[in-house]
């Protein structure tokens with residue numbers, strides 16, 4: 001299942017510095033970021049191989065995760081929070097605000113064949129997002 005961690009953050013009189021180091025098995029092969037995504041739901045897939053780390057470095061968003069057995073909603077509202085997603089974790093990112101920047105790191109290069117668009121059929125009690133898109 002996905003894991004929410006708090007990244008090492010060094011605070012000094014000149015501000016804060018947050019470190020992402022040695023957290024993705026196999027290292028980081030790809031970095032991308034998502035922004036300008038107000039009032040939409042992104043993701044809606046799982047992967048064959050890719051492990052992802054998600055960190056909302058500005059603003060906030062929510063991530064719905066379903067691993068086929070359990071489901072959870074994670075609230076990324078701090079640049080110190082980092083969500084590690086396993087390949088089999090179905091993910092949906094939503095509730096972005098205007099200033100949200102969701103930084104995503106992957107241990108794999110981009111490969112459309114790595115995507116699985118078929119959701120799990122297990123109970124999805126949190127899946128009503130109608131309130132998000134009001």
Ligand code: T46
Pocket residue numbers: 030032034042043044052054091104110
């Ligand atoms: C994931 C979540 C967290 C590329 O050309 N290269 C890339 O590295 C990526 C990530 C995407 N694309 C293309 C593929 C689509 O034509 O950019 C377009 C948007 O991608 P997608 O709809 O997959 O983006 P999200 O926000 O739904 O999902 C992304 C990642 O694709 C996905 O792996 O886990 O962020």
